[in-house]
Amino acid sequence: MSSTFTHNRIRTPSRLHFTLVDMNGHLGRIDGGLGVALEQPGIVFDFRSHGHANVRSGDARLRKFVMRELIASSELLDVDPALQVVIRETIPPHHGLGSGTQWRLSLLAALNHCFELNLSQSKLTEISTRGGTSGIGIGAFQWGGLLLDGGHSVDRDKDFFAPSRFARDVRQPPLLLRYEFPxxxxxxxxxxxxxxxxxxxxxxxxxxxxxxxxxxxxxxxxxxxxxxxxxxxxxxxxxxxxxxxxxxxxxxxxxxxxxxxxxxxxxxxxxxxxxxxxxxxxxxxxxxxxxxxxxxxxxxxxxxxxxxxxxxxxxxxxxxxxxxxxxxxxx
Known part of the structure; x- marks a missing residue:
């Protein structure tokens, strides 16, 4: 797993997204992502069970964002967001480095651990609502390396062009290949x-x-x-x-x-x-x-x-x- 989990601390990579492959759909599939996982920047946070949801960071905007993500993640798992999250490092948002997906997947992993839900990483990824357009962010979290996904079937998965935020009920695209980056x-x-x-x-x-x-x-x-x-x-x-x-x-x-x-x-x-x-x-x-x-x-x-x-x-x-x-x- 590209993200790491040790002693109630989670670390994630970021990612570069090179391009979406097919925004035409002539062959019956759309999207298709290509990119690579990066060591830096990354998300690092400590977490533990707490009486209520609590996020600690010197950045008020980041605290607010992570609190929203924590609550959203707890709702996906149908548990209480009773977690304290102490942020050590983060990925700058809205700069093309995939911060949103890494926060969602890492908070799901933390809640899964604290509530002893014993869900697999593939199951957490499935319920995350991420990957509705590109699978590079979820692939970076799970496997790292250079990643290419096969997009979505127009007939079975997605018959419209939209970012992942607007395609939350769309299943994740298949991973076509993962190569070790030199x-x-x-x-x-x-x-x-x-x-x-x-x-x-x-x-x-x-x-x-x-x-x-x-x-x-x-x-x-x-x-x-x-x-x-x-x-x-x-x-x-x-x-x-x-x-x-x-x-x-x-x-x-x-x-x-x-x-x-x-x-x-x-x-x-x-x-x-x-x-x-x-x-x-x-x-x-x-x-x-x-x-x-x-x-x-x-x-x-x-x-x-x-x-x-x-x-x-x-x-x-x-x-x-x-x-x-x-x-x-x-x-």
């Missing part, structure tokens, strides 16, 4: 300080307005994934992998996001990533606003690649934000 491939990221991704009603409206996508673009995305990205992982071909990630930005679902007017400031970030010789590939995670690329950690250190990226971003007068590096979570 341990010497580093991930370098930029998260804007004052620019977030889509969520809620805005995300739904964007999805409705931009679907279905032309079939030829879905075919182009599938071609890149099948004949470039996946072989690159198995052959440890980082340049080809980076090229495939960049190619996915130019067509299909991801291209629609790059065309959003509010993301125009991210073009300078993109140019900065592309200018650094040690970074290969550049992508937008989910609906934004985190930008990511990859580097060979055997050839260039984390400190050097971050310094080079910061220099390039200053050159392009990029908006302010956080630069960090991490590794894929494979465990």
């Amino acid at each position: 341990v010497h491939w580093g991930v370098v990221l930029f998260r804007p300080r004052d620019l977030g991704g889509l969520s809620g009603q805005r995300e739904l409206e964007f999805m409705v307005a931009n679907t279905p996508i032309p079939l030829n673009e879905v075919q182009a995305v599938s071609h890149v994934i099948l004949m470039q990205l996946l072989p690159a992982i198995l052959e440890f071909d980082l340049p080809a992998f980076g090229s495939s990630v960049s190619a996915l930005q130019e067509t299909g679902w991801k291209r629609r996001h790059w065309e959003r007017p509010e993301l125009a400031p991210l073009q300078a970030i993109r140019r900065g990533f592309n200018e650094v010789a040690g970074i290969v590939g550049c992508g937008l995670s989910s609906t934004g606003s985190t930008i990511f690329g990859f580097f060979d950690a055997d050839e260039i250190s984390d400190d050097v690649v971050k310094a080079q990226l910061l220099t390039a971003l200053r050159k392009h007068a990029a908006i302010s934000g956080q630069v960090w590096s991490t590794r894929a979570n494979n465990t």
